[in-house]
Amino acid sequence: MRYGSVCSGVEPTAVPRAFQRPFLKWAGGKFSLLNDLDKYIPAGLRLIEPFVGGGSIFLNSDKHANFLLADVNADLVNLYQMLAVAPAAVIKSAKFMFDRMNTAEDFDAIKAEFNAQSLDAVERAAAFLYLNRHCFNGLMRYNLKNQFNVGFGKYPSPYFPEEEITAFAGMSHNCVFMNAGFRRTIALAGEGDVVYCDPPYEPLPGTNGFTSYAAGGFNWEEQVALVECCVAARQRGAKIVISNSTAPRIIELYEQYGFELHLVTGRRSISSKGSTRESAKDLIATL
Template identity: 70%
Template sequence: MSLANECRTDTPEPEARRVWQRPFLKWAGGKFTQLADLDALIPEGKRLIEPFVGGGSVFMNSNKHPRFLLADVNADLIHLYQMLAVVPDEVTRHARLMFGRLNNADGYAAVVDEFNAQLLAGPERAAAFLYLNRHCFNGLIRYNQSGKFNVGWNKSTKPYFPAAEIEAFTVLTHNCVFMNAGFRRTLSLAGEGDVVYCDPPYEPLPGTNGFTSYAPGGFRWDDQVALAECCMAAHQRGATVVISNSSAPRITELYTQHGFTLHHVRARRAISRKSSTRETANDIVAVLGGMNSGK
């Protein structure tokens, strides 16, 4: 087996005493708890590209990239980010009103109904998405087959309003381009000097039911294969690629076949209602290009 295909477990030691910036959104599969490991594996570059930006933990803690291209298929997420980049005070004002007046089951249901009926526009819709994220069960963003948000209320009457986290986010937005797009379109823009970090919906481990419905349509095995192929093409144009995923056997085989170097990192799952039943898993971070590829 070549060095490029070797499965490594000697992840570099995390940077000592660094304080990581928390994102302002709660996000299933968010990478805040893995930032030390990821930061050690994501190299410097002229631009960081994230086709699955999600809650934004990775880019918000990057000190290696002066510019960012941040994309997601979730149009509501990207709309919120774009509105915060342009009119942060207006979004925050609407959100504070919702947090202050609608912290109950009826209020939550009313926001869900208006949100799904497309009755809100611009900054107010962005604020509603923030409200739903902080008031729904575990911050789980899920849509039904009709594209309607359908997560229940978390029963918290005093949810945390992430003012400091929003401010930290808005400081970075002048260096960011936000794009509502799938990974194929986003990765087609990657080239020489870019660093790509992909955090797709994870392939379920054998015998488990994975959550892949962050947006209507889900994420199938064909998408996992297409992602690897698009990342290969980006690498051939000069980009370095880093991908997080589960340690499912066919994911390991897929990335190995495409010449990625595989690193194992520990991760604590956070979908279960009870913290005592949230499991620790062994995830994979696959790297193609740069100093971690064995080149």
């Protein structure tokens, strides 16, 4: 693999901070990379995240006063919005489910209601939290009909993250939450903004990547469009940071558009089988 201008990412390590954990499990979450990412995400008036996911980055930001947090997963955004306006109601509803509904039959019943679109906004937010913590590996996956389709995780006593939810709710008054794709979100970026993008990673050669956080997935054309949107935002005065895999064509794409590239040691696995899991390098691109 050719890395060209990729930096080694071996700068002296500062004393690790105590980071706030997100309350959701999230495939590709960046909690384990926060020490490294903090070096590359600059200060600014507002942090914009077009792929907010589990929220590890904004929850631990001490460099930004305001946040624009977006995701194409409408259920994720609804949960965040409901925790901003009615946290006690969401917690009460979710706690009831966590305390009394921990069988495969209970899980299937809640999933069926969730997919039938029969819940109000608070109930749906609570159900999303329940499904996230009770489903297999916390994988929030949807089929082409936009129905949640992950099975029961068989966990004996899923953790109810009330402390983490409270920390999230305490920050929410500085946040705007949007159910939107990256094009619409990044179009709002300009002078004084920092854009941090954590798209579904481009699969490494010989591996199968997970790209279906919402119906439709995230293909190569989307990777290219994301870079083009970020370059346009940089021309409007925003600063850009993107995380991705070290797939050769990702490196080539980012180099083509003038990004500075850095490697960090990821804690993600590149195989779904426990016996063959190994850590992989993550790429951080800045512009």
